[in-house]
Amino acid sequence: MLIPSVSLRLLESTGGPAWYLITVPEGTEHGVAAELHAEIVAQGGSACVWPGHELGSAPVTIMVIAGDAVSKLPAYLDTHRSTLANWGVLAFVIEHDAAGRFLHDAPHVASFVGGRVIATTAEDDDAPPEYVARRLNSLREAYGMTDAQAREAFESGRHADDIYFLEWMVLLEGARSGG
């Protein structure tokens, strides 16, 4: 999934506790977390990234599970599940191949993540075109507008605070630059 789409999904979940597992290619955990953070901020939201920021200090907490943390954090997170529930939206960013072990070692966290496991690519350009097409189609159907009408509505400020319109514009931009 596109990183802007993931960040929108996280932003859309704020207001209640919701946990996500974001799986990424090996070695890109910190980079993806930084991109997610930047996207959320660009979209008018607020997020904190651990390690670095204080946990739970923003409505969206992005936790990088890499290196030693892959083996050490599951037990900690599992036993502190009650505290985590107060942190709003929580996104664990972890390498694809380590995700299964993480969930197995933290069964209580896994239960709260449920089906919210999102595979993302490090580069936006790698997002599958079929995903972009399907998502654009969904947005057109949902709002009953063409891309041109949506662009006009967004630019005139009528839907400027609707993050789905923001996503719509990001997807159109990506589709155009992707050729």
Add this chain to the structure above:
Amino acid sequence: MESRRDRFRRQLARLAGTGSPREAIDAGLYVPRPASGNRLAQRIDLQPNATRVLAGPIGNGKSTELVVLAEALNGLPDVWAAVVDVSLVHDLSDLQEGSLVAAAGVYLQDEHKLDNGAFRRLREVAYGATNSLKQLLKLSLSTVSLSTEGDGRPSRGLLQEPDNRAGSAQALAPLLLDAINETQEAKGLHPVLLFDSLDRARDPSGFRTVLEHDARALVDHGFGVVLTAPVSVLWSDSGELRALTETWETLPYEDPLKNAEAVEFLIEILRRRADLQTLPEATWLPLVEASGGVLRDLIELARSAVEEAYLAGRDAVGPQEVDAAIAHFARALALGLDGAAISTLISVQATQQVRVFDEPTLRLLKNRQILEHRDASGSYFEPHPALGSMLQRWAKAS
């Protein structure tokens, strides 16, 4: 007029599975379980002064049941009950003698806003100068005894050398009783403490320690005690632990594929949460069946189906969105399963039994890839129904 987006947002909020049990109960979303009813409340009413365990697998609503139980007990004329979420004030990997009693004192002060001199003394004893409950474990016997303003000296038996924290639970329990008795709410009533989150303790020996010492000390001083048990003891020989309790109840997953009462119960959970315009009744049964009776999974599947419908630009959830939600859920559940785990799942599907409770199989049970159900003749097992299609493919491939 409410927009489509607002309608879906409202529906998603009612399906927030990570929300607090208290909020869910207050919103009228709690559905009483088919069999258990308020049996435990009746037992406590008959004999408040005892240690009882409420065990159960992950995602089965134990925390909610504890809140409901506390409410039922507080409706009795002579009982004062409170839930204590131990994990909010203490590290569950560090359960030692005295930690449960001290945690109760700190939690009741912080979360239930009970405050008096005895509670403040208890906090000093618990946190000491380091602001850590670990300080408790460094206390000498004399420090604890001073805090109780009495002898408080524990008896460890003639042949046992008391260590520096032995007896701390026995010394702290009367201090906690004083603290609670001094409050207006609990004065003259039987106090019952319901300890939640102990199911997340990884080390069963820590649980055994607090069961043996803290629960006993509390009961010795007139408390009723209910504890959740670590998930790891559900499928092990827990005879010794059970011997330390008056009653040990297990909340199994209800089986929606074999038990009509279970289906009604699970459907009712969706009925309370569903907006019929967004999550129509025709979608409920497939969601219920795919949940395997795991309450949190049911709510999560319904939430995911609603999200799918929104993203697909539809007005309401239909069969396609239900299938997509089950597929997402199954993929997450199957992450990291190796060949041996898949063989075990195929074998469980064929026999409805678990052959060996070895470490890899216990992980499948803890992680809900295998579910345990119970009927009149005992326990039986099945792979999580959401894994059904995947298992068929795996079975063919093997």
